[in-house]
Amino acid sequence: MQPPFHRFEEFISLPPADINLVRGWAANPRRIARHQPIRREGDPVNGVFFLLAGWAASSVILRDGQRQVIKVHVPGDMLGFPSLVLSSAGETLEAITDASVCPISNAAIGRVIEQHPRLTVALLLNAQKERVALTQALTWIGSASALARMAAFLLDLYDRLEAAGLVTDGAFDFPLTQQFIGDLLGLTAVHVNRTLKRLDATGYIDRKKGRMQILDFEGLRSVSPNLPPKPAGHAAWARIGGKS
Amino acid sequence: MQPPFHRFEEFISLPPADINLVRGWAANPRRIARHQPIRREGDPVNGVFFLLAGWAASSVILRDGQRQVIKVHVPGDMLGFPSLVLSSAGETLEAITDASVCPISNAAIGRVIEQHPRLTVALLLNAQKERVALTQALTWIGSASALARMAAFLLDLYDRLEAAGLVTDGAFDFPLTQQFIGDLLGLTAVHVNRTLKRLDATGYIDRKKGRMQILDFEGLRSVSPNLPPKPAGHAAWARIGGKS
């Protein structure tokens, strides 16, 4: 499937019925204006959201008022899935840019699990991939300098945006404030500014008016704390969840 | 089900066939000696491991040689599941104490997905719960002081050990070196020492010879950066994945 549905067939191919079901979700999108919440921490969990277009963020608030951004979501991401195991939402979901999401109710998820085993496997594998991504983030933040965190974040973001078809000429829209990046990487906005400026001065990146271009991938990788893990090919999962 | 199988029915109840299947996994355990690897980063992914007894750890190594411990595993945890979506293992699994694990092959997982929908749902929900746990860890490490991280870690560990039936008289075995805790919380061993001593001196905890007792839960919670999210009750998921 093409973006933004590319993630569903990242690991296994889906039968036509499953593909139609997924496409059907996109029929009734909900539009969210920039900076508006999609669902707040503590809200009841009525389902999950599929991000059709725009950027979104998941974050949690600490008792001292600090915000930790968990992840920047790009089109194709499923939002709020972890909260399914909680009695109320454990994260705030909000639109970074104007966005369009498809609400998927608990009942709809139940039907997927009962009637669409292949799609269920896709969801299970996607959940595991998100765990890998969180592991990565934890690694950056736990044991790397501000420069290394920033490099790793930019490289990861680039990969995800490219998969979503949002990179043109090696550049992409970059609607994040420095305060936001700070909340994501566990830094202050001031230090984010200094770090970005340093990457810019070194010639690794180029920033201009809401767009970001990565000029030197090798350079960024050289200051990045780790190499991204390689995803498994199609083949490994071809047989799982056999018949629809 | 009783520990260490308690996690499988944490969200939904399982039909007898599924319960028998899970019990069957425990028939051929593999014993791992203290400090020995179960699977190394980069090894081929032949399946996952169910931790029957003992403590284990997942960790990743950074390019500069630093180690980031992702999670301390206690009996009942499923190890290595995220690596299923990678072409080679993305994390090192090793035994902290003498441990006993059940290897579950890729083929066996495939059979679960095809023939045991309720158990598949249990796995999917468990994966989401692990995402919540990783979110928590990310939050602590990203935006909290050493004291706060330590408090949150100890409280979380206590909850998980209690669920596994490993707490007696409010105390539990504590086989972690300070270096290890440092790798987990993103601190140096020296600072871990100072932080633990401070918690001890304040009267929040008591450490003695491989055992740890939490003396003042309220005190620990007061320095902890956040309150743990409340898991959803049984009821919410009763109907999902209907028939076996």
Next chain:
DNA sequence: CGGTCCGTTGAGAGTGATCAACGTTAGTGG
């Protein structure tokens, strides 16, 4: 009894936080 690992303690250094000010951009209403 020697060696190694682990915990403990001290002194000094550094990364990133904090506080504060100013410039710049974008959005709004007249």
Next chain:
DNA sequence: CCACTAACGTTGATCACTCTCAACGGACCG
């Protein structure tokens, strides 16, 4: 089209939490 305002980015000075380096003691083990 311009004035006004608020949000965001930039820069400097200072502070502090945690790291680094180093040394020593105790426990366990061969």
